[in-house]
Structures are given as structure tokens and as C-alpha cells.
Amino acid sequence: MTRLAILGGGQLGRMLALAAIPMGVEICSLDPTGAAPAGAVSELVVGGLDDVVAVARTAAGASVVTYEWEGVPATSTRHLETHGSVVRPSTRALEVSQDRAVEKTTFTALQIPVAPWAAVDARDGLDSALARIGSPAILKTRRGGYDGKGQAIIDSPDAADAAWTDLGPAGELVLEGMVDFERELSIIAVRSVDGEVRSWPLIENQHRGGILRVSRAPALRVTPELQELADGYASAVLHHFDYVGVLTIELFQVGDALIANEMAPRVHNSGHWTIEGAATSQFENHVRAVLGWPLGRTAAIGASAMINCIGHIPEPIDLLGIEGVHVHAYGKSARPGRKVGHVTVTADSVADLEPRLAAALAALPADDG
Amino acid sequence: MTRLAILGGGQLGRMLALAAIPMGVEICSLDPTGAAPAGAVSELVVGGLDDVVAVARTAAGASVVTYEWEGVPATSTRHLETHGSVVRPSTRALEVSQDRAVEKTTFTALQIPVAPWAAVDARDGLDSALARIGSPAILKTRRGGYDGKGQAIIDSPDAADAAWTDLGPAGELVLEGMVDFERELSIIAVRSVDGEVRSWPLIENQHRGGILRVSRAPALRVTPELQELADGYASAVLHHFDYVGVLTIELFQVGDALIANEMAPRVHNSGHWTIEGAATSQFENHVRAVLGWPLGRTAAIGASAMINCIGHIPEPIDLLGIEGVHVHAYGKSARPGRKVGHVTVTADSVADLEPRLAAALAALPADDG
Numbered sequence: 001m002t003r004l005a006i007l008g009g010g011q012l013g014r015m016l017a018l019a020a021i022p023m024g025v026e027i028c029s030l031d032p033t034g035a036a037p038a039g040a041v042s043e044l045v046v047g048g049l050d051d052v053v054a055v056a057r058t059a060a061g062a063s064v065v066t067y068e069w070e071g072v073p074a075t076s077t078r079h080l081e082t083h084g085s086v087v088r089p090s091t092r093a094l095e096v097s098q099d100r101a102v103e104k105t106t107f108t109a110l111q112i113p114v115a116p117w118a119a120v121d122a123r124d125g126l127d128s129a130l131a132r133i134g135s136p137a138i139l140k141t142r143r144g145g146y147d148g149k150g151q152a153i154i155d156s157p158d159a160a161d162a163a164w165t166d167l168g169p170a171g172e173l174v175l176e177g178m179v180d181f182e183r184e185l186s187i188i189a190v191r192s193v194d195g196e197v198r199s200w201p202l203i204e205n206q207h208r209g210g211i212l213r214v215s216r217a218p219a220l221r222v223t224p225e226l227q228e229l230a231d232g233y234a235s236a237v238l239h240h241f242d243y244v245g246v247l248t249i250e251l252f253q254v255g256d257a258l259i260a261n262e263m264a265p266r267v268h269n270s271g272h273w274t275i276e277g278a279a280t281s282q283f284e285n286h287v288r289a290v291l292g293w294p295l296g297r298t299a300a301i302g303a304s305a306m307i308n309c310i311g312h313i314p315e316p317i318d319l320l321g322i323e324g325v326h327v328h329a330y331g332k333s334a335r336p337g338r339k340v341g342h343v344t345v346t347a348d349s350v351a352d353l354e355p356r357l358a359a360a361l362a363a364l365p366a367d368d369g
Numbered sequence: 370m371t372r373l374a375i376l377g378g379g380q381l382g383r384m385l386a387l388a389a390i391p392m393g394v395e396i397c398s399l400d401p402t403g404a405a406p407a408g409a410v411s412e413l414v415v416g417g418l419d420d421v422v423a424v425a426r427t428a429a430g431a432s433v434v435t436y437e438w439e440g441v442p443a444t445s446t447r448h449l450e451t452h453g454s455v456v457r458p459s460t461r462a463l464e465v466s467q468d469r470a471v472e473k474t475t476f477t478a479l480q481i482p483v484a485p486w487a488a489v490d491a492r493d494g495l496d497s498a499l500a501r502i503g504s505p506a507i508l509k510t511r512r513g514g515y516d517g518k519g520q521a522i523i524d525s526p527d528a529a530d531a532a533w534t535d536l537g538p539a540g541e542l543v544l545e546g547m548v549d550f551e552r553e554l555s556i557i558a559v560r561s562v563d564g565e566v567r568s569w570p571l572i573e574n575q576h577r578g579g580i581l582r583v584s585r586a587p588a589l590r591v592t593p594e595l596q597e598l599a600d601g602y603a604s605a606v607l608h609h610f611d612y613v614g615v616l617t618i619e620l621f622q623v624g625d626a627l628i629a630n631e632m633a634p635r636v637h638n639s640g641h642w643t644i645e646g647a648a649t650s651q652f653e654n655h656v657r658a659v660l661g662w663p664l665g666r667t668a669a670i671g672a673s674a675m676i677n678c679i680g681h682i683p684e685p686i687d688l689l690g691i692e693g694v695h696v697h698a699y700g701k702s703a704r705p706g707r708k709v710g711h712v713t714v715t716a717d718s719v720a721d722l723e724p725r726l727a728a729a730l731a732a733l734p735a736d737d738g
Contacts, residue, residue: 297693329393
């Protein structure tokens, strides 16, 4: 039986496993906690992602190793690669996505626009960066930020001190010019071992408090040219890294232009709608890609939306009476700010989707709404 | 966390678990073998389905008990019911489906046509039944037959002795007139705790050697009247039993009429296409129904076909290059005549489906083709 190792056992790993198992694949996951969401559907090794012994134990007997979190230490995947494991996507893609400065440099080298930015390593460097980029701007840690963590908005030069107090101790930072964007989009694409690339339709994302709240797919008002532009950016990154698997790029739309915010070398929260809303889900195609199998169709089925359930586990009985709704709960305990599930709303058309989405939002707890 | 117990741990239980887990449901399965397909995705109690201690252990802590095989002894489900468990569908529906004679009587009482038939308990009873029904006819065991097992075709009265030698020792039998049908169809429907009924489009089934080989859905050349007729038959059975869950009725089409062959009080092999080919799969809707949750849409998405993989585990790498193909392997070892997986072929239209289906059939091993 084909065996796939996944570094990280969160909801992304759980959904990867749920896509892989039907295809006859055996999954072994590594997670620091025994209560990891992937544990319900895979063999679980409990250990640190930086613990090369635990990592090696997870990979033992697996034809391929993949990861569900970009925070996996590159030392772990490189250790596997040097000991003969096939790691997909490669350590190089993982490393680049872990460093905002290198990521932006890579985008620029591939002629993918990014917001004006500067590396900031000292207090006076922040001042000169602010003078060059202007405010408002966002100070971010180069490494380790997610869901709005590790970020501070600098509205005016006066706010620089507070931001520095907050993030300066973190060491390496970047200052990014705030993009006056119309909306946030994401492009999710997958590349096979043979170099074939397929992408899902552009997705429109609404964040709240730095956390993705609602995704709509296909995004409305997307011209063929805009989709092609996004596909081209995704392809450029995928081919650059000889990448195998699913990659996500978060984008800002400004008129006809797309500005890359960041990339994630993995399946992505904004692609959860693909489980019900696309011919092949991001999870199934990631598994197919990393195992060296041909890719599936990425076309959307009608119109879909996805609502993240943050801090409250969704109650199926309250939601499933809304036509077109599917409920996902990750088997996590609820904590404020924690993603514990999501709700997908599907319909044949956008006109049918909107009232269902409104009903689903209304049926979720107030803190979630 | 909601906990669901499933009696039987075969591929149907595995696919029920794979539909339930994303909704945050915990599954406990009972199966006589430790290598049961459901074991990869659920807590598995290894024990006989007739072992009330094992059955009770499986049901412990579960809000609802369901089953994935109509061979589960009614003594087991009744034991649970008398000890306070909620069993869905009910023991009564299970019992009726286990006895061809009672099943046919029930169909007739609900004005659902069946082939001419007679109970046969003795050798001379077979002669008088043959005289009344004529030949060709099929002698079947009243209980326990599946996939063509426990059946003998009687082409002419001369063949009665051989059929009797074969099946007489089994005890209670029925003789059924052979229906000169145009095609075999199945209707799969689901009923909620509230009595709501939804049905999937009629499915066309092709058998070989008594085993389902290919299902196509929606079946072609189905008039709204024919679908309505099938829906009405399914509804009649569902309401009759105050049934909760998915029910399947196998049908023969003769002109504008539908003749009921048999019913299965469970998700069905001819409904596997619903995983990718319908808005909600039979597995998800069965789980939703038995847990008392609202039902999902049963509309087909484009055109689908399902090929059973019998005796040979499908190789994803050989099949997934065909557009619209999804591969399911049940984690079983291969044996001749054993269902070990299935392949679903999806397309936007029948015109696109047929060449893909032909390609998938050609890509499967010769014994399977």
C-alpha cells in the first residue's frame, strides 16, 4: 500500500488524509500534540517537527513526505532529503516561504509585483525605511508570522516607536508599504511531477482581525485576463522551484494589476471550498501530485463560499437545514481566535448562493458572525 | 463529540466514516476481522455481528447505531433497541429486507409491482410453483443471498432437479419469474427523522456474473414520469417503515413500468458515484439522516459512471490521467470476485463521459474489463 508521511497534523493534514485514504493511501502524520486533528484519520507520531528522530520515524516506509505547515523547520525536511526521502514540495520552496525578504526577492525576480518593502534590522533602519516607503506601512517579522500575528501597522512616523517596541525584539523584520487594494484574492495551483500545472479559479477573501473569514469562489468580476495573470504568476513560481504539489499565492487586486502578498507552499484555507465546489479538491490534487499521479480537473462546480468557524465549533443541526451547506469540524477544542471548523455553501449560481451564505452567517454564533 | 456506531466495517462503513468524520463525528465500527476497511478511519471493535457483547461495546457512548450490511442479525439490533440504543434504520426494515418473501409481500401491500413469485419449501412445491410461474425462473434462498450467490436459474422444468440439489438444503426458498426487462435501474432515497424524503436521480446498472459492474447516473432516457414513479415507490417504503437513513430499491424497467427486485436498507454500491457526482453523497446524507440532521441536496452534478473493481485493486497512476476520473481503493486484499475498489468517471455531459468511461474500462485489468 502506498504510504504518505505528512509533517504537521492540523486540519490541513486531516483534510489531506481524508482525500488520500479513499485512494488507498496510508497516512502517517507527525504532530507535537496527541490530540492533533489528523490523528482521527491517520497513524500519528507525537513529536516535535524539529525532532529529526520523530521526523524520520514518521517518514519510515513512506514513498513521499509532504507537509501541511510552512513552519516546519527546513532542517527537518533537509535531514530527510539527505537520508534518501522524497520530500514534496522541496525544502527550497519551504525555506523561501519562511522568509518574507527572500520571498519578495523571488517574486520580483519572477516579475511578479510586490508592495514596496525594505528589510529592517535596527531602529534607525525603520526610520529610513519609513522615509522611503511612507506611511501607512506594516512592520512584519521576516519569519514565523501567520493569521495577522507578528505584524504592526504604522499609520504615521509617530507610531514607529510603538511598533518597534512590539516587534523589534523579534530581530529580523520587513517594512511593507500598505497597498491600497480593491480586494484580496488568492490563486491556488498545483504542479505535477511531470511539470503539468493546473489552477483553480481565483478566490476572493475577506479577513477580519487578520484571520480569513469568508472566501468566495470563483471570485466575481474576474476577466479572463486577470485569471491568466494570476495563473501565470503561480506557474512562474511553480516552475522556478520545480515544485510538486499545491501552492497558494495571496494577492491584492489594484485595478487590472495583482500584487503578491505572500505564498504558502501548501494547501490553503482559502481553498477549502474545493472539497465540494470543484471537480477535484486541493487536497486530492496535492496528494495526487506529490505521489507522482496525474492531476484532476480544477474547474469550479457552480458558485461556492467558505466561512471559517473561529472559536466556535459549528453545530451541524443548526446549519445543514440551509440548502447547499456542508459542515466541517476539525475535532479541535474551541478557543477564542482558533480555527476549529468551516462551513461550505454551494449553489448552482451566485444568485442562489448569496441568500444561503447570508443564512449560514446568521446561523453561526455572534462572535463568529 | 457526536459518536456514531456502525455495525459492519466493510467498504460501505469505511465510506460512511469518511463522510462522517469531516462533520466532526466520531465513528466506532464492528467487524469480525481486524483488517476491516473501516478500521483505517474509525475505532474498530473486532467481533461477530451476532455477538451481543461486542455489539453493545460498539454502541457504547454512541448517540445512534446504524449498519452497513443487511446481513446484520436482527437479534443484535433488537438487543440494542431494547437496551435503549437508537438504531436507524430500524430493526423492522432490516428484518424485512432479510427475507425475500416478506419483502415481496411488503412491496405488494404498497402497490409496488414485483415479478410473479412463490415461496418454495419442498421439492414438490417447486414443481407446482414452476407450473404456475413458468420458466425461465430463478430459485433463490429466502435469506442471505447477495451478489448472485444463493441463486439458481431454472431455464426449463428439466432443470428443477439440479436447482433443488443446489439450493434445497438451504431450506426456505422462493421461486421468481424471470422478468424480461429492458434494463436494471436503482433508486436511492433518504428519509430524515422529520419524514422528509429526497432521492437521487435513477441509476442504470449493468451486472456481470451477478455482480454490479457499471452504474451510470443519471440514467439516460428517464422521463419525469419514470423518475416520479421510482421516487413514489421509494417514498412508500420509507414512510411505511418510518424509516430513517438511506434506502435502495433495485428495479427492472419494462416499458413505462418498474418492477421491484429487492431493497437494501443501506447505502448501496450503485450509489458510489454520488461521492463526486452529486451535490451530497449517499454516505453524507445517510449520516445526516441517522444523526437527526437535515438532509443535503441530491441533485446530480453533470454525468457520472462508476466501475466496480473486482478482484484487482485499481492503480491510481494508470487511471488518473483520464480526465474526470477518481479512484477508490478500499484497503482490502485482492481475491477473485471480491470488490476491492471502484472508479468514478465524471463529466459535464454524457457526450464527454462516454469516451472517458471507455478509457477507464480499457485501463483496468482484463479480468476486470
